[in-house]
Amino acid sequence: MNKQIAALEKENKKLQAFYDQYQQARQNEKERIKELNCLYQVAQCVVLERDTLAALQKIVHIIPGGWQFTDKCCACITVRGDQYLSANFFASSIRQRETIFIDDQAAGTIDVYYDPDIVPQKSDPFLVEEKNLLKGIANIISFYLKKQKDDQARKMIQNQLVHTDRLATIGRLAAGVAHELNEPLGNILGLAQLSLKLPDLPKQAKKDLDRIQECAIYSREIIKKLMEFSRNAPLRKEKICLNQEIENSLTFLAAQCAKKGIAIEKQFEKKVFIMADPNQIKQVVTNLTINAIQAMENGGKIIFTVKQVADNAVFSVEDTGIGISSEHISSAFMPFFTTKDVNEGTGLGLSVVYGIIKNHDGDIRVSSELQKGSVFEVSLPVEKE
Numbered sequence: 001m002n003k004q005i006a007a008l009e010k011e012n013k014k015l016q017a018f019y020d021q022y023q024q025a026r027q028n029e030k031e032r033i034k035e036l037n038c039l040y041q042v043a044q045c046v047v048l049e050r051d052t053l054a055a056l057q058k059i060v061h062i063i064p065g066g067w068q069f070t071d072k073c074c075a076c077i078t079v080r081g082d083q084y085l086s087a088n089f090f091a092s093s094i095r096q097r098e099t100i101f102i103d104d105q106a107a108g109t110i111d112v113y114y115d116p117d118i119v120p121q122k123s124d125p126f127l128v129e130e131k132n133l134l135k136g137i138a139n140i141i142s143f144y145l146k147k148q149k150d151d152q153a154r155k156m157i158q159n160q161l162v163h164t165d166r167l168a169t170i171g172r173l174a175a176g177v178a179h180e181l182n183e184p185l186g187n188i189l190g191l192a193q194l195s196l197k198l199p200d201l202p203k204q205a206k207k208d209l210d211r212i213q214e215c216a217i218y219s220r221e222i223i224k225k226l227m228e229f230s231r232n233a234p235l236r237k238e239k240i241c242l243n244q245e246i247e248n249s250l251t252f253l254a255a256q257c258a259k260k261g262i263a264i265e266k267q268f269e270k271k272v273f274i275m276a277d278p279n280q281i282k283q284v285v286t287n288l289t290i291n292a293i294q295a296m297e298n299g300g301k302i303i304f305t306v307k308q309v310a311d312n313a314v315f316s317v318e319d320t321g322i323g324i325s326s327e328h329i330s331s332a333f334m335p336f337f338t339t340k341d342v343n344e345g346t347g348l349g350l351s352v353v354y355g356i357i358k359n360h361d362g363d364i365r366v367s368s369e370l371q372k373g374s375v376f377e378v379s380l381p382v383e384k385e
Helices: 002-048 052-066 128-196 203-230 242-251 254-259 278-294 349-359
Strands: 073-079 082-085 094-102 105-114 238-241 262-268 273-276 300-309 312-319 363-369 373-381
Touching (some): 002 052, 002 128, 052 082, 052 105, 052 128, 094 128, 238 242, 238 278, 242 262, 242 278, 242 312, 254 262, 273 278, 278 300, 278 312, 349 363, 349 373
Parallel strands (some): 262 300
Antiparallel strands (some): 073 082, 073 105, 300 312, 312 373, 363 373
16 A cells, blocks of 8 residues: 555655746746747847837836846946836846947947846746847847948938039039139129229219129129139148237238228247148138128137147137037038128038138038137147158
C-alpha cells in the first residue's frame, strides 16, 4: 500500500513539474508576443509618422506594453536634451538603458523603469529578452532619426539649388536691365542737373528737380548693386594691409557720419596683412558702414576693430543703432531682404558682402540686440610670411 502511495506521489510530482513547465512556457510565449507586438508598433510608428516629435512621443507610450510588469513600468526617451515621458512616469533605481546613435555619435538614451516595490527579491528583474527588445527599439529610433536628418539635409540642398537657380536668373536679368536702363537714367540725371543750374528757377521746380535727381541716383545705385551681385569677375588678390584698406574706405564716409552725428572709433591691435582683392575689401567695408549709418537715424557710434586670431584676420563693424530682430537675423544676407523703407535700401548690400567674403574663403557672422545695436564680424585668412 505504501509503495502504491509513493508511486502515486512520484507520478503526481512529475505531472506537477510538467504542468509548471507548461505554465512557464505559456507565460514565456505571452511575454514574447508582447515584445513582438511592441516592436511591431514601434516599427509601424516610424514608418507612418513624419513628425519626429510626434513619433518619439508615441513610441515612449508604446514601450511599457512590451515589458513583463506593464502596470509597474514606465519609459523615458531623451534626444538632444529633449525628454519624452510615458504615462504616469516615475524614476526609480530599477532601470535599464540603451543609447541612441546617429552617425556613430550618441544622440540620446532610452530608459525603462520598474517600480522599486516589484519583485524586491531580484536585483535585476529585467528579462534578457527585454534587454534585447530595448536594444532593438534603440536601433529603430536611431535609424529613424538618421533618416529624418538625411531628409532634412536633402530638402535643404534642394532649396539651395532652387535658390541658386533663381540667383542665376536674377544675374542674367540684371545684366540686361542694367544695359537698358543705364543710358536713360544717365540722361535723366544729366538733364536734371543741368536744369538745376538755370537762373531764377521757381522754388517748386527746384524742389521737383532735386527729387528727380535723388530718384535717378537711387535707381542707378540699385542697378550698380545688381551688377555687383550678379557679376562673376575673377579675384585679383594681392597682399594688402587690412587696417589701411579700412582707413581708406572710411575717408569717403567720414563726412556722411559727421553729418548724421555718428562718431567713428577705431580699435586696431596691430597691422594685419591678408591676400585679397583690395577693391572688393573696400566694398565690404563701405557696405557694412553704410548699413550701420542707416541703422542710426539719431546719431550714435561705429566701432571698427581689427585683430588677428590664430591664422585669421578678424575685423568687425559695430554700431549702436536699432538692431535686428532675432527672426530677421537668419535672413540678413539673403538677396533683396530688407527691413528698411522703399527708398532707403535695396536688400543687396549685405548679399554682396556675403558673396565677397565667401569668395575670399572667409566667414561673416552677425549678432544683434534690438535698440542696442549690431555687430558684423568678418574673418579672413591672414597672409603668412
